[in-house]
Amino acid sequence: MTYGTIATWRMAHEGVIKATELLKKQKSAGDAVETLINRVEAYPYYKSVGYGGLPNEQGVVEMDAAFMNGDDLAIGAVAGIQNVKHAVSVARKLSKLHFNSFRVGEGATRYAIQNDFEMVNMLTPRAKKIWQNRLLEIQEKKLDPYDGHDTVGAITLDQQGSMAAATSTSGLFMKKPGRIGDSPLSGSGFYVDSEVGGAAATGLGEDLMKGCLSYEIVRLMAEGRTPQQACDQAVYPFIEKLQKRYGKAGEFSLVAMNKAGAWGVATNVEFTFSVGNDKQVPVILMANPGPDQTTCIEPITQAWLDAYEKRIKAPIKSL
Template sequence: MYSRRKFIASTTVAAAALSTGFKRLIAAEKLPAGIKPIVISTWDEGLNANQGAWEILNKGGRALDAVEAGVMVTENSQNCCVGLGANPDRDGFVTLDASIMDENFNCGSVAAIERIKHPISVARKVMEKTPHVMLVGQGAQQFAVSQGFKLEPLKLSDDAEKTYKNWLKTSEYKPIVNIENQKAAPAKLGDKYNHDTIGMVALDANGNLSGSCTTSGMAFKMRGRLGDSPIIGAGLYVDNEVGAVTATGQGEDVIRVAGSHSVVEFMRQGLSPREACKKVVERVAKIKGAKAKDIQVAFIALNKNGEHGAYALQKGFTYSVCDKNNQKQLLKTSSYFDNEL
């Protein structure tokens, strides 16, 4: 007969088992042995940006701090045209977009912001200091100033001014595939740096993921045009249970498929980072049809275990990796039209 004493004893054992199991579950959520901090970012310029992030990750710092510091390196650069040195829109104004997301689904972004050197830092302030996710245009600028950001002079950089004047001769809007990659950029003045993006995702020593993305958008775009970079779920997405993803290329087509979020969802189903990126690129190719050969779209992904991968529509896309064992690594990726790997 099942007595009250036996019932109490059995429930006590069960409770102990549940308690032990719960402890094991918590322990299992930590990174597997041997996994180290890692940061990956888009394009060749990511090599420099990664070093800014690695200075924080290597000291046990938070991934969120790392991805902000990393892309700030690129925003400071006058070479790749992310930031105030970028080419303007067709009306002659430089407008910047940025987004950031942490391990707790907190996120912030700014779009079409002008005269602010580090839009990524304003995006973080939006995340931490407001009840909103995105601020745009004049409102974003006003918020930045209220948070202590300096308004920079309303002036094009020397290179951007020359490029813009050259572009005005034809006023042709024709984005060039892989223009973000300086090595692939044509030498003809006016074609260089038609658009640029630096996207970064990182995993820290505590096993937490974060991501960031900052861009000047398409050069010579229509006033008010917005791409994918500041849109959470399109240009950037982080799910700390699964992985983190960022995008580059023609933003309109990343938006169409909620690109970064879609890659994360494929990883949730068990696909590797590379295969998840490939699935979404294939979706873009199907939607665009014959026009797919005229654009570039690419994704980089990092999963919870520190595994990374990427895939692009066109060949020539590269991404940069930094970890303790290989602090400067530039990787070529497979592509939909020219599967070279």
């Protein structure tokens, strides 16, 4: 039977491996995507998601996450939640509610506490040092404070034909308190329909929200486009529109998978992602914008992997 998963960035790869193992054992798409995102949330060296994620300008880690069930279209989401180790798990539980399924700030955190989710100080010593260094750079060198806005977003398809989508992020580094990006917003950060397929986004939320690209990709797949055609046709014309009418376009990338396990990607930057299905073991690939509004995809090299591991684990020195 067909199954598969696709997720944004190199950081998702170990989660994709685990999710694929679960799907092979006929576990549900929901369980697989939650497990995938949990793996990323718990790893302290990923600076844009979960534990070890970089904080807002006041040194507080505010997390956004969402979960969507492709069978019944149920959605749960949290935004600005604090001190919760697995924000996506809170979002999934909220998806089972008809009312009050999207909660923000103190209300989201209180719900997590009341429902016995694991609570922890999400600001690690490493992330705190990076934040302190950035404060000094802003003051002394007049640098732009904003840096880093990568979301882990994933789509899963199980052997029963059910699909799920989920996202998690600590958001824009040095963001203003209360800032929310696209990641917890259906249609922008994610969308999935088990009768068609799903998509998930990563990048600058303020610009992604202008296009509702995740929904647009699913809509195009419903009209008969392959996932790759849908990604290309949704993303690249929108980038041109944004540049023409808004004057600029931030960095963003999207991944998609349809109900048959086929997948696609589109991006306006160098972008890594991980994908696996019943025909292909999980692999990390690199995507770049290609000619004529297409996407170039190729395997990453061992040298790239080695450099990546060295970079994310490099000691942080105080300025």
